[in-house]
Amino acid sequence: MQRTNSNKKRMGRLLKATIWVVSVLVVIVLTIAVFQKQILTAVATKMIRERFLNQAHKNDDGLYAGLAGTGAPFPDINRVGPCIVVEAGDHLYIIDAGPGSTRNIGLMGFNIARVEAILLTHFHSDHIADLGEMMLQRWAGGSNAKPVDIIGPKGVETVVDGFNHAYGLDAGYRVAFHGAATVPPSGAGGTARPFSLSSAEEASVVLVDEGGLRITAFKVNHSPAYPAVGYRFDYKGRSLVVSGDTVPCQSLKKHAQGVDVLFHEAQQPSMIKMIHDQAGLSPNPSLAKITADIPRYHTAPEEAAKIARDASVKHLVLYHILPPLPPVLNTMFLGDAAKYYDGPITLAVDGLLISLPANSDKISIKQLL
Ligand SMILES: [Zn+2]
Numbered sequence: 621m622q623r624t625n626s627n628k629k630r631m632g633r634l635l636k637a638t639i640w641v642v643s644v645l646v647v648i649v650l651t652i653a654v655f656q657k658q659i660l661t662a663v664a665t666k667m668i669r670e671r672f673l674n675q676a677h678k679n680d681d682g683l684y685a686g687l688a689g690t691g692a693p694f695p696d697i698n699r700v701g702p703c704i705v706v707e708a709g710d711h712l713y714i715i716d717a718g719p720g721s722t723r724n725i726g727l728m729g730f731n732i733a734r735v736e737a738i739l740l741t742h743f744h745s746d747h748i749a750d751l752g753e754m755m756l757q758r759w760a761g762g763s764n765a766k767p768v769d770i771i772g773p774k775g776v777e778t779v780v781d782g783f784n785h786a787y788g789l790d791a792g793y794r795v796a797f798h799g800a801a802t803v804p805p806s807g808a809g810g811t812a813r814p815f816s817l818s819s820a821e822e823a824s825v826v827l828v829d830e831g832g833l834r835i836t837a838f839k840v841n842h843s844p845a846y847p848a849v850g851y852r853f854d855y856k857g858r859s860l861v862v863s864g865d866t867v868p869c870q871s872l873k874k875h876a877q878g879v880d881v882l883f884h885e886a887q888q889p890s891m892i893k894m895i896h897d898q899a900g901l902s903p904n905p906s907l908a909k910i911t912a913d914i915p916r917y918h919t920a921p922e923e924a925a926k927i928a929r930d931a932s933v934k935h936l937v938l939y940h941i942l943p944p945l946p947p948v949l950n951t952m953f954l955g956d957a958a959k960y961y962d963g964p965i966t967l968a969v970d971g972l973l974i975s976l977p978a979n980s981d982k983i984s985i986k987q988l989l
């Protein structure tokens with residue numbers, strides 16, 4: 621009898637507790653339902669504020685490289701077309717305009733309105749496709765009254781003319797809608813700034829040399845895309861080189877001598893061959909020929925590693941990754957690269973920020989996307 625009474629009491633307590641919990645849950649659900657709009661508004665406002673505060677971030681003095689695009693023409697879920705944002709003190713430059721990269725530049729928190737110039741390595745579509753968007757965002761995002769400089773080897777005039785023409789109607793609509801004070805008509809588009817190089821295989825030209833920043837363009841070999849160049853940045857004791865597209869070449873080795881970070885393009889021929897061997901299954905009839913051709917004008921990870929070793933670079937970052945690469949295949953992609961270079965090798969994905977603080981030897985990497 622006593623046990624029955626205590627069971628009843630326990631059941632009663634359990635029932636009361638259950639009713640209490642259910643009541644609280646009902647109140648919470650009803651509150652959320654009634655105040656849904658206010659709650660979502662508060663969440664959205666917080667997200668907007670965080671985005672703007674993130675954009676206003678200021679790095680310490682130094683050289684920074686933001687990898688806004690690390691892929692190549694084949695679609696890769698982790699990589700849009702090649703694009704590297706370089707920040708040196710107060711200066712902001714972009715190297716190449718791979719498709720999709722303008723969005724990543726914004727998502728990574730770089731203020732595109734501050735960009736002084738866009739440097740092009742060569743004029744294959746995967747390096748120029750986002751130029752129109754980039755010029756537009758830089759103009760409209762900052763009410764810039766002067767078009768952005770587009771620096772590149774000879775031929776850049778043709779590319780810039782084409783984009784200016786294609787985006788001409790859009791610029792007119794925006795001026796008509798937002799007004800000339802917000803989007804000054806004089807600032808739309810870009811201004812081509814071609815440079816020449818001598819016929820020497822290792823030719824180079826200094827493009828900028830002021831305020832502690834030196835930018836050098838040098839020849840690489842991506843024939844028949846000619847001329848193709850890489851870029852070297854030197855700033856307050858720190859340095860980096862971006863290869864652009866190239867086969868292994870002496871000129872790059874020479875100009876990358878001793879740099880902190882070498883960003884080298886990379887394709888794994890054994891994996892391209894695997895795609896080639898299955899190309900007959902693809903609905904794309906040109907895939908077999910294209911995958912047979914690709915290895916002839918790019919660099920394997922092992923070859924990039926040998927260059928990094930020979931040039932005594934401190935950190936090798938592989939980008940312009942070919943073929944599209946799910947992370948599970950990273951080891952296969954790198955092959956024997958580590959045998960040839962004993963420094964760190966980073967296989968890039970979009971969103972990486974590499975930081976080189978001024979006058980130090982520190983190299984740090986973080987993922988911003
Ligand atoms: Zn190319």
Ligand SMILES: [Zn+2]
Pocket residue numbers: 692693702744746747865940
């Ligand atoms: Zn390319």
